[in-house]
Structures are given as structure tokens and as C-alpha cells.
Amino acid sequence: MKNPIKIILLILFSSFFIFAGKPQTDISRMSLIPAGIYTPLYVDDTTDQNINVESFLIDKYPVTNKEFLKFVTENPKWRKSEVSKLFADDSYLIYWKNDTELGPDVNPGAPVTNISWFAAKAFANYYGKRLPSTAEWELAARADEKSANGYKNPEYVSKILAWYSEPTSASLPDVGSSNKNFYEVYDMLGLVWEWTSDFFNALVTGESRGNSGIDRNLFCGSGSVGATDFTNYPAFMRFAFRSSLKGNYTTSNLGFRCAKDIK
Amino acid sequence: MKKLILISAFIVITAASLIMILANGSNNKNTADNILQEKPKEETKSCCSSGEGEKTSGSFTANSIYQINSVWKNQFGNEINIGDLKGKTQVFAMIFANCTYACPIIANDMRRIEESLSSDELKQIQFTLVSIDPERDTPEKLKQFAKDQNLNFARWQLLTGDRSDIDDLAALLGFRYKKENDGSFSHSNIITILNKEGEIIHQQVGLNQDIANTLNIIKNHNKQGV
Numbered sequence: 226m227k228n229p230i231k232i233i234l235l236i237l238f239s240s241f242f243i244f245a246g247k248p249q250t251d252i253s254r255m256s257l258i259p260a261g262i263y264t265p266l267y268v269d270d271t272t273d274q275n276i277n278v279e280s281f282l283i284d285k286y287p288v289t290n291k292e293f294l295k296f297v298t299e300n301p302k303w304r305k306s307e308v309s310k311l312f313a314d315d316s317y318l319i320y321w322k323n324d325t326e327l328g329p330d331v332n333p334g335a336p337v338t339n340i341s342w343f344a345a346k347a348f349a350n351y352y353g354k355r356l357p358s359t360a361e362w363e364l365a366a367r368a369d370e371k372s373a374n375g376y377k378n379p380e381y382v383s384k385i386l387a388w389y390s391e392p393t394s395a396s397l398p399d400v401g402s403s404n405k406n407f408y409e410v411y412d413m414l415g416l417v418w419e420w421t422s423d424f425f426n427a428l429v430t431g432e433s434r435g436n437s438g439i440d441r442n443l444f445c446g447s448g449s450v451g452a453t454d455f456t457n458y459p460a461f462m463r464f465a466f467r468s469s470l471k472g473n474y475t476t477s478n479l480g481f482r483c484a485k486d487i488k
Numbered sequence: 489m490k491k492l493i494l495i496s497a498f499i500v501i502t503a504a505s506l507i508m509i510l511a512n513g514s515n516n517k518n519t520a521d522n523i524l525q526e527k528p529k530e531e532t533k534s535c536c537s538s539g540e541g542e543k544t545s546g547s548f549t550a551n552s553i554y555q556i557n558s559v560w561k562n563q564f565g566n567e568i569n570i571g572d573l574k575g576k577t578q579v580f581a582m583i584f585a586n587c588t589y590a591c592p593i594i595a596n597d598m599r600r601i602e603e604s605l606s607s608d609e610l611k612q613i614q615f616t617l618v619s620i621d622p623e624r625d626t627p628e629k630l631k632q633f634a635k636d637q638n639l640n641f642a643r644w645q646l647l648t649g650d651r652s653d654i655d656d657l658a659a660l661l662g663f664r665y666k667k668e669n670d671g672s673f674s675h676s677n678i679i680t681i682l683n684k685e686g687e688i689i690h691q692q693v694g695l696n697q698d699i700a701n702t703l704n705i706i707k708n709h710n711k712q713g714v
Contacts, residue, residue, distance in 0.1 A: 425665065
């Protein structure tokens with residue numbers, strides 16, 4: 226039963242590819258992710274916490290320096306000398322030469338980093354898109370090169386872990402240079418970490434090892450939490466990373482890509 | 489079998505091509521519309537930013553959270569711009585009305601603060617609750633919540649708004665929340681004190697905390713403001 230569906234999906238995706246040569250609208254650089262179910266890492270074991278994700282479009286590539294430069298040129302309030310510190314901290318676009326020039330050492334085709342959640346959200350809004358939710362992002366990132374769920378493949382998991390354990394290289398390569406997955410989405414893993422629209426739903430306190438639960442005085446909600454998939458270390462790492470983020474926070478290995486509803 | 493797949497492939501490609509062409513067309517329009525919508529917003533937002541030093545957006549200070557420029561509805565259904573909160577010290581929290589455990593305690597903690605201040609001090613203070621559950625928290629629902637919690641509308645307001653604006657506020661306050669499948673929310677328990685400019689001057693984290701420190705901060709700020 227599954228094979229014909231796979232074939233049709235493949236054909237659908239290849240038809241996207243055929244039309245990639247047409248004048249570039251945002252959709253030609255986006256991939257369709259079919260509807261799916263995302264199981265959050267930490268769930269209350271007494272209730273069903275699976276998240277139904279409707280099909281959506283996601284950028285094939287992270288947003289590049291060149292693309293973000295165009296955005297700040299057209300939206301002066303997001304230039305690094307203009308932006309409010311509430312929306313982007315001191316290291317916002319710190320490696321750019323100035324407000325409107327990247328400078329000779331910056332690769333225009335590399336993913337833009339040192340970008341805050343507010344800035345990423347403003348960029349997405351400006352182009353009629355939005356940031357992907359964590360569930361959407363994880364669903365798209367779950368695919369390896371050959372299947373929609375790579376986490377069943379130990380090789381894939383160890384490959385991601387190998388990347389997570391490497392320090393970020395000083396200069397980033399062009400987008401599209403790392404992994405291409407089943408959905409023809411590039412660089413979900415292997416280039417930079419990425420913002421999600423609801424990064425703030427990762428709720429942890431200082432003590433989050435094992436099954437300790439979250440402090441009920443600090444966080445209202447489920448009393449006991451347990452992890453759903455202990456083999457999925459990469460997702461744990463992303464969860465921990467997201468739980469440390471703030472909206473104006475920027476760092477050298479954190480970028481973003483956009484998503485869009487299918488209308 | 490192979491033939492069948494080939495034929496279906498041909499049909500799918502043709503159909504997909506048509507869909508793509510149509511989608512591209514309507515998508516272009518969408519994007520253009522969105523940019524048109526976004527641009528005036530950008531202009532009004534960036535109109536007043538001054539050059540060097542103390543940057544302001546509109547008439548707000550550089551650290552004022554009111555720069556987010558969002559519109560809400562209060563418990564009476566009246567539109568409230570976030571900037572309207574300027575001018576009073578705000579005792580501020582994010583809640584949802586169907587909350588069975590923490591939110592009534594947060595409201596109670598805020599009421600303890602209210603009860604510990606003199607009527608003179610209270611003239612300069614407003615108590616604001618923002619809903620994180622706009623689907624269910626209509627102005628009427630929030631009004632009922634306020635009545636159940638004995639909140640005095642002379643000093644309290646309860647706001648509901650768009651998800652995107654709620655997310656902006658949450659990100660600014662460091663408030664974390666997550667919708668659960670049963671319709672409830674897991675969320676941080678934070679009471680934030682905003683000064684008259686809308687700058688965060690204090691956050692009390694947790695439920696049933698000692699309010700002495702928070703009270704001192706509010707009182708000191710009130711003295712400076714006069």
C-alpha cells in the first residue's frame with residue numbers, strides 16, 4: 226500500500242523540481258511537507274500529546290546573508306544600528322561590515338546568523354510567510370535522504386550527533402551545501418540551528434534530568450513528564466537549546482528559514 | 489503494473505504542473521498583497537526613530553515593551569493599544585481563564601500586592617492580565633473570570649488579542665507557554681512590573697511568593713515618578 230503513495234509523492238516532488246527554473250517566486254524555493262504527527266519529547270504520560278501537523282510549505286534553504294541584507298535595506302528599523310535592543314541583542318548581525326554592507330569577509334550565500342527571533346519573524350512577515358512551528362520544523366527535519374523518518378536509521382542519528390558535537394566553523398558555506406533530505410529540504414541538519422515560531426514552548430527548569438518533572442510553582446501544567454523517545458538525542462539537544470533562548474538572543478550558529486500555510 | 493504507474497505518473501505530472509502554475513500565480517498576488525499590508529505598518533513604526541543615543545520608537549523609550557505596537561480587546565470589548573498602558577506602573581501577568589491551578593493564584597498574588605498598597609499609591613498603578621487563550625477567552629469570558637476573582641475594574645484590565653501579538657509579548661517577558669491537547673496550557677508563572685514607560689523593572693517568578701521585594705520596587709518607582 227505504501228509504495229504507490231511514495232512513488233506519487235516522488236513524482237510530485239520531481240515536478241516541483243521541473244518548475245524550479247521558472248521565475249522565482251517564494252513557492253519555487255519551498256518544499257511541501259505532507260501532514261503528519263509530531264510527538265513532543267516531553268509529555269505527560271496520562272494524556273495524548275501528539276500534535277497533528279497539517280501539510281505546509283517550508284523554505285528549501287535557510288535565509289542567506291544576501292537575502293537578509295535586502296530585507297534590512299528595505300526595512301531600516303531592522304538595521305543593526307537602528308534595531309531596539311529589546312528585539313535584538315548586541316551581537317545582532319555583528320559580523321556584517323555595517324548596516325547595509327556585508328563586507329569582504331562575509332559569504333553572501335551563507336545562512337544569515339546572529340539573528341534574533343523578532344528579526345526572523347519580521348523578515349517572514351514582510352515576505353508573506355511565517356516561521357515554522359517547532360512541530361513543523363521537527364517533522365521536516367525528521368526525514369533523512371531516503372525516507373520521511375530518518376530517526377529509525379541509527380546511521381542518520383549518529384551523523385547528526387557528529388555535527389552537533391563539532392564547533393561551528395568560522396565561516397559558513399553556501400546554503401544547500403549540507404544534507405538534502407527526502408523532501409528536498411536542505412541544511413536542516415549540518416549547517417546552523419534555526420529559530421521556530423514557538424521556541425518558548427520548551428519548558429524546563431534548572432533540574433531537567435531524567436524524569437524529574439517540572440516545578441509546579443514555576444510552570445503550571447502537567448505534574449509528571451516523561452520522555453517519549455530516548456533514542457532521539459538530536460531532538461533532545463534541540464529541545465535543550467530552544468529552552469535556553471530568548472526572543473532578542475542572537476548567536477553565530479543560529480539562523481532561520483520560513484514556512485507558509487497552504488491556502 | 490509498470491504501465492499503470494507510468495500513466496498515473498503522467499496524469500499526476502500534468503495535474504501537478506497545472507496546480508503549480510495556478511499556485512504560483514495566486515502566490516505572487518498573495519506576496520504582493522502582504523508586502524503592501526506590511527509596508528504602511530513599517531512606515532508608521534519607523535517614523536519617529538531618532539538618530540544617535542537614546543533611541544525611541546514612537547514616543548517610547550528604547551527599552552519599552554510598548555514598542556511592539558499591538559492592539560487588544562479588554563473585558564468590555566473595547567480596543568486597547570498596548571501603548572495605552574503607558575503612564576501607569578503596571579503589575580502585569582499572562583494567564584488563561586480556564587486555568588484551574590496557577591492562574592487564580594497569580595491573580596490572587598497580584599491582589600495581595602494591590603491590598604498592600606495605599607489608595608494614594610494605587611492611583612498610579614494598573615493591574616493587567618493578558619490571555620494566552622484567545623480562541624476561548626472572549627472579552628465576556630475574561631469579564632466573568634475577573635468577577636469570579638473579585639477583581640476591581642477601576643484598577644484591573646484583562647486583554648485578549650492575536651496569537652502573533654501574544655507570542656511577541658511572551659518573548660519580551662521571557663514567558664514560556666505551550667498549548668496542550670486538552671486545550672489547557674502549560675506556562676510560566678511570572679508577575680512582571682513595568683514602569684510608567686513600559687520597561688521591565690522587576691519580575692516575580694513562581695506562585696505564592698513573598699511579595700515584600702516586589703512591593704518595595706513598586707513603591708520606590710512610584711516615588712520617583714511623582
